[in-house]
Amino acid sequence: MIKVIIADDQKILAEGIKTVLETSKEIQVTDIACDGEDCLLKIAANRPDVALLDIRMPNMNGVIATREIKREYPQVKVVILTTFDDSDYILDAINYGASGYLLKDINASSLIDAVINAYRGELILPTNIAKKITAAAKMVTAGKEIRLKKAFQLSDRETEIAMMVSENFNNRQISSALDISEGTVRNYISGIYIKLGAANRAQAKEIIEKAVKSGE
Template identity: 45%
Template structure:
């Protein structure tokens, strides 16, 4: 059973989210909070697996609360669930240790999947938020620690082509259609790339690619 806490300053939102995700028999909401401070207190007593965290709340914001929770309980997964798709909010939340950032227009089944994915250790990010992450890294590009020619030797032309499509925010189906290959081939290739570069997921891959000017 995945234990969840919902933090949102609007009761109707909290109850709506609770109702939706508890339609899945593997998820149980053990507490709700009206601000970031209450969320931290619930984490201390309940020790949930996942916290669904709004950003704009009184007293302590979701971004601040994420930092406090992750500092004390790094194993608790925090997903930012908000209506705001601002570059600064996204980057700050992820810097503070958030395990995901999704928008409230997400479909119920996708929300349930996001909770399960985070609980299993995967990072989740709303498709509309992905370009913001890449843009911010691009704007703040640092000197690469690895020479570009070394990366070119490490990666095949097809792998670099797929990386560029990941940076563009394309999902596996889009990439497969663009390159006229199967989705399975795309998944396998991305897994191989992650292993080669010692990265965890496609978000890290996109950030890494922009920082190192892969393309």
Template identity: 40%
Template sequence: MIKVLIADDQELIRQSLQIVLNSRQDMTVTDVAADGQEVIRCVRKNVPDVILMDVRMPKMDGVQCTKIIKESYPQIKIIILTTFDDDEYVYNALKYGASGYMLKGVSMDELVGAITTVYNGWAMINPDIAAKVLRFFSQMAQADDTISVREKDMEELTRTEWKIIAQVEKGASNKEIAKNLNLSEGTVRNYLSTILNKLDLRDRTQLAIWAVQTNVRKRVET
């Protein structure tokens, strides 16, 4: 049973998500919160597995809330729910440890899939805005917030693994990677797990940032 906390300052959204998620046999909503401070209180009372986190909330926004929660509860997965004009907020939330970035207005099936994905240890970025997020990763690559990978770990990567990393750099989903490289989705998932272990990276988000920083696509193409 996946325990979910819903954080949104709009009552209608909180109620709607609560009804839908509680109707599922594999999920339960532990709490709902209207602002960041309330989120933290709820987490201390009932530690959830996944938080659906609105970005713009009163008293404390979703970015600051994400930072505080991940410092004390690193095991909690956080999915940021946002609109197109929230790019900078989401970039910082991902930097602080959020596992997902989803647009408000996605279908419930997509949102449920995202919850399951991050619960199982993967990152989830809405394909429609992956390119926009990666632009922020590019900016990050020019700054001091770099992700380091040891040269000897990079040398262990196979040709296929490099191709998969290049696809991640483009913002491709597992389904798209499978299609582009003529692999099954299960095989892609296994490859990604192996890649993360080899490079000692936390999740797909860190892999994408590192891929942009090191210009992996150029390396694969040459």
């Protein structure tokens, strides 16, 4: 059973989310918190597996709460569930360790799947959010991409995909963000493995991370 805490200052919305999640036999909502500070206290008491956080809450917002949760309870998966798709919020939450970022117009089955997949370690990002992250990330990763490209003689597209692999994007998310088929993504990743001398995704990620940090 996946234990979930919901943090949202709008109690009626939190109760609605609880009702949706508990239609799944795999999920139990253990607590509802009214803000980030309350969420931290309840996590300390009950140690949930997944925390669903709104962004804009009094006392401590969802982004800061994400930072504090991941610092104190790194095993807890944090998913942001909000009405805002602002790139700064998205990047800050992901950088602090959030496992995903969802908009509240998500349907019930997709929300349940997102919680389960986050618990399993997947990065949860809808297509439109993934594209925003890709666009924003390009502005801050140019130097890293240059180092990676030169180190392994990667093409521009291979470099772009390699960077996304290092950020835990799965093939479906890469496909959606770059508007190419999953088969094409797999072909690119196979070529990247060869150039990196990697046997699998985990090894490729480790090699990429070392390469992009080498010039820092």
